[in-house]
Amino acid sequence: MRMFLMLRLFLVSLFIVFGTVSAKAQTDPLPSWNDGVPKKAIIELVGRVTKEGGPDFVPVPERIATFDNDGTLWCEQPFYVQMAFAFDRVKVMAPQHPEWKTKQPFKALLQGDVKTAATAGEKGLLAVIAATHSGMTVSQFEQEVRDWIKVARHPRFKRPYNELIYQPMVEVLNYLRANGFKTFIVSGGGVDFMRPWAPASYGIPPEQIVGSSGVIEFRLGKNGKPELFKTPKVQFIDDGPGKPVGISMSIGRQPIIAFGNSDGDLQMLQYTTAGSGVRLGLYVHHDDAEREYAYDRKSQIGRLDKGLDAAAKNGWPLISMKSDWKVIFPFEVK
């Protein structure tokens, strides 16, 4: 009797050590995905690069996965979330800036007229970003983002923006990490804007978030305390051709798999899929006006035009939100 007990304890302890691996293989790692080309391609890639002794095996440290953020991991319509933040900041900061009452696009924003503000074009929007993203320390700015994201609501879904992340993509992140991948965000958005909320939403730590940045100045403030001060100057734009550059500078390895949704991700997908061995680039295609938004070649935000042609030419799977995803957002999961 005791012997059986011992045997059982021994088997249980073995199960603790080795059991979880085989149990995992039996459940669907991507339950919010319908069976289709993208799901199959992701699972096949993971199977190939993790198969020890196989021709496509990739050692764990080299398993790098990169994800665009806006439109790939969370909703970017009807405007980039960071722009919504900037517009709200204009209102908060207005008392310190009487000149904004007559200066576009600030004047329009203060009147709640986003349409007129948008006519200021890229230059006008950059002026808004510069004005609202500088003049404070990095930690003050991050606190502003944290405070804002708690109270701001998406105009259509009436929920906090960080609840509008894509459940199927969260599953991909978890699935890749469970298979030894290190997951990175590589976004055109500001790195300081993402770090306050993205780690809790995606399970990606701050040091694995690559993004655009302004010039930061080191200063000794009051009492000789060091401060990192945000200036309005641009340090690095992590978009388009800047994405592979950002990956090279911050990661130093070519990704095995990369996800994007717009022309701003084209070069990241080109760079990723040009690597030797098995590689995969995928585009999230916003084709679900009912559950989210439908846009591609002609959208001002998240335009997918050249990328759509490149996907067809290179055989990059298009992830149809409409047909590949059972749910869009985590709150839809029963």
Added chain:
Amino acid sequence: MRMFLMLRLFLVSLFIVFGTVSAKAQTDPLPSWNDGVPKKAIIELVGRVTKEGGPDFVPVPERIATFDNDGTLWCEQPFYVQMAFAFDRVKVMAPQHPEWKTKQPFKALLQGDVKTAATAGEKGLLAVIAATHSGMTVSQFEQEVRDWIKVARHPRFKRPYNELIYQPMVEVLNYLRANGFKTFIVSGGGVDFMRPWAPASYGIPPEQIVGSSGVIEFRLGKNGKPELFKTPKVQFIDDGPGKPVGISMSIGRQPIIAFGNSDGDLQMLQYTTAGSGVRLGLYVHHDDAEREYAYDRKSQIGRLDKGLDAAAKNGWPLISMKSDWKVIFPFEVK
């Protein structure tokens, strides 16, 4: 008899799971360190931040440790290793640059006259760096570094430069990692210069190496293949006040512990030790002319002057190479 065998197997399997932890605690984690203030301070900090429920406990993801490279992790005398690389590259590249025969500091370098070359000052040296660190792709450059470090030898120790890393610091890196710290290099040196050899030397992956960088251009080369092209323009100087900035941009968390050896590390130590909770900044002090080099306030390379005053004022432990380290280099370990 079988029961005892089962019992033994059970105990062995338990030992496999739990045994290594307690075994580790009993051995000296820093065997190449003499007992002294720095060793005690490092071990005390690790004990405090890892003590669950303790007042100074830090969760694993926030355990960030940053290390300068030149003079902190490896030998930087009689000249920065990257300069030795650049000088050798001038000779290799000279046939493509007939103008260098008459242009300083290239002319002097081609004649093996480093002293005259040095009179060109910082501007001259930056011209040498720009000329030797641009005009190729990132991967071509990394291959050049890999090839060079295999054959180049230190003028005094007659060994490859990557054998001249500091054994006691390698032990600190391992010790911190074994206690849940993520270790980063934060160096004034070029990030592309470090990544080809530093991961194998220090156990630090490419994505945890922060350094200076030139502007990289994304191009579609022959056959439409993406290339990352190194231009001579400066992107970011990760030195002095640039170090906390580089930490903020690339890591996004304030380190718990930081190691440096020169005034170029002063702001990193200020930034690190200004954080809330328990923090530690340490300076490696080169005071061992016999086994390595002795230099501080007046050295052109790795000057430690303001930093020496700051260390005294702030109580940052000085690591005496002479009295704190039993050995300097790994090849001295018996």
